[in-house]
Structure formats: structure tokens, C-alpha cells
Amino acid sequence: MRGLEGKVAIVTGGAQGIGRAVVDRLVTEGVTVTIADMHPEFGPAAAAEVNSGGGRAWHAQVDVSVEEQVAAAVEETMLRFGRIDYLVNCAAVFIMRGVEATVEEWRRSNDVNIMGQALCVKHVAKHMAVQGGAIVNIASISGHIAQPEYVLYNSAKAAVANMTRCLAMDLADQGIRVNAVNPGTVWNANNERFHREVLKMSREQAEADPEIGGRHMLKRVADPEEIAGPIAFLLSDDASFITGENLMIDGGYTAM
Template identity: 70%
Template sequence: MRGLTGKKAIVTGGAQGIGRAIANRLVSEGVAVTIADIHEDFGRSAAKELEADGGAVCFVHTDVADEASVENATAVTADRFGGIDLLVNCAAIFIMRGIEATVNEWRRIMDVNIMGQALCVKHVVPYMPARGGSIVNIASISGHIAQPGYLTYNATKAAVANMTRCMALDLATLGIRVNAVNPGTVWNANNERYHREELGLDRAQADRHPEIGGRHMLHRTADPEEIASAVAFLLSEEASYITGENLMVDGGYTAM
């Protein structure tokens, strides 16, 4: 992607799943990457593997719901790489509850999924160049549709979708673009475990299932790398005239 080589990025939630695929893709594009994640073992392992492949990578243990932790991650990244050009807000938790959700469940998911993204943007922007910074928030199709029993999660992702538009407006005068990627169902390790253990389905069966793969026009789930490609595009100069956009990467799910 044009304009990524030599840039410096933070990827929150970059130790596993979609975040790991994004970190992998950015490193392959010549980006120096900080993996900011609460899971230390996975984070250190991911950074070690990417460094072994020749990437400029570091891991910083980060709780995005803790402002001091976010401040530390941004400061370490700027010191290590000499600045921050790119931010990918991928860290999230999955509390799937309906109206029965407790106050603590609401507070926890909002602290991570909403406040976490807001705090990362707040503390990254001062390190970004006068023009050319780019931010991608990971939202979800769940922020645009109704799903049974998903009230807590869907509410936070809807907030991310509109927060992205507001951030784009506020940061446009600084030359910083802000967009969101909204994935459909992604076949990552957590989803694979859920489908196998709870539903007894392997990926081929899940893709054929009318309520899983069948919900998408393409009749399949996504690979994490397909989400990473969309993120890399929005971060790059190929998307230099795109900001405030919620890009659906959902195999046609929300168009049906």
C-alpha cells in the first residue's frame, strides 16, 4: 500500500485474532509496530515472531481502559520509534448480554470498547505529524443491526461507529484521517473455539449454516487477513481522501 513503509503504528489488541493479522500485515508493509495488549504472553510471543521475521516490533503491556496504561504505551512507542503515525483501535471485550446485564457488565464493556478507543486517540494524536496521521477503529456490523441477546456489545460498537465520525470531524483540521472497519463474522481462534465447542461445527459446516455463513452474501465467514487488508488500505495514502467512513467488510451481510 502506498505510503505505509517507514511509518510507526500502535495496534491495540494486536496479540491475537484480527489484531494480530493487522500487526502482521503492517509489518509486511514496512511499518514499525507496537503491539499494545493486555495479554502479556500472547503479546510477547507475537512480537518475538514478527521480530524474527525482520520486523521492527515491540510489545507494551496495555490496558486500554486505564488512562495511565495508555499514556505509557504511547510514550514508549514514540520513544522507541521516534513518533506515531498510525493507530489501530482493535482491543475489545465480548460481553454478550441483553437487558438483564448488570451495572458492572455495562461499565466493563463500555470502559474497554468505548472509553478505551477514545483514550488511545486522545493520547496518540499529540505524537502524530502535522499532517498525514491516520486512525482506524475496529467497529462491527453489530453496531448497525439488531441481534438477540447482544445489547451490551452492539451498543458499544454503535458508539464506535459514530465516535469515528465525530473524531474525523474534530481531527480533520490537523490533517488526521479517522475511519472504521466493520467486520462481519470472522473465523479467528475464539470464533473457531465457540463454533466447535458450543455448536459442534467446523468452519465448512459454519459456512454452510444458514444463520452463520448464510447470513452473508458470499456464504462464508472471513479470514482475519481480509479484515487486515481493509485496515491497511484505510491507513495508507491509497485512502488519502477517505475520512469519517464506516467501511463494511462483511461479505454483504448488512446489504441483505
């Protein structure tokens, strides 16, 4: 993909799952990466794996809902690499509650899933404006549909979808494109564990289930790499006229 090589990205939530696949894909394309993730073990491990494989990455211990930590990770990235071209906002918490959700649960969900993305954009924007840049926020099919007991998560993801349009408008003059991707069900380690422990399902069983795989036109769930590829595209110069867009990467889930 055009324009990625030699650039610098911050990937929040880059220690695991989709974020980790994004890190690996960007490193393959020649991008240097800050892995901004609060996980104290998987974060350093991800950076070590990238560096031992010949790529360039470091782990910033960051809770994206804490502004000072976000600001410090951004400034440290500038000190280390001298520029920031890309931001991928992957970090999220999954607080699956219905109407009984507490004030604390609402605040944590919104603080990480909405404000955390906005804070990262706020702190990278002035550095990106120097040479231009691109941002991809991770929303979800859940931001476009109703699901039982998902009201916190789905409300936050709907906010991300529209926040993306507003930020794209505000940052267009500075040469910064802002887009969102909306994945369907993605089979990462945490989702595998949830299906195995809570739903007592293997991947094959989940894909055959009318309420999981069957909700996607392609009758399956996605691998994290299938989300990372379109994200790399949206960051690249091949997407130079795309901004304010919500790209569905959902195997046809929301089209039917």
C-alpha cells in the first residue's frame, strides 16, 4: 500500500486481538509503532516480539482514559521517532450490561470507549498537522444495531461512528483524515475464551450458529488480520480521498 513505509503510528490496544494484528500488519509495511496499551504483560511482550522480528516498536503503558498518560505517550513517541503519522484507536472495554448498569459502569465504558479515542486524537493532532496524517477509530456493527444487554457498549460504538465524522470535519484543514471501521464478530483470543467458557462453543459451532456466524452473509466470523488489512488501507495514500467514512468490515452483517 502506498505511503506507509517509514511512517510512525500509535496503536492503542495494540497488545492483543485486532490491535495486535494492526501492529503486525503496519510493521510488515515498514511502519514504526508505539503500542499504547494498559496490559502490563502483553504490551511489553508484543513490542519485544516486533523488535526481535526486525520491526521497530515500543510499549507505552497507557490507560487511554487518563489524559496525562495519553499526553506522555504521545510526547515520548515524538522524542523517540520525531514524527507521528497515524493513530489507530483500538483500545476498548467490554462491559456487557443492560438497564441495570451502574453509574460507574456507564462512566468506565464511555471514558475508555468514547473519550479515550477522543483524547488520543486530541494529543496526536498537533504533531500530525506538521506533515499530515490519518486516523482510524474502531467502532463496531454494535454501534448500528440493537443487541440484548449491550446498551453500554453499543451506545459508545454509535458515538464513535459519529465522532469520527465530526473529527474528520474539524481536522480536514490540517491534512488529517479520520475514518472508522465497523467490524463484525472477530475471532481473537478473548472472543474464543468467551465462546468456550460462557457459550460452550467452538469456532465451528459459533460459525454454524444462526445467531453468530449466521448473522453474517459470509456465514462465518473474521480473523483479526481481515480487519487489520482494511485499516492499513485507510491509513495509506491509496485512501487519500477518504475521510469521515464508516467502513463496515462485517461479512455482510449490517447489509441484510
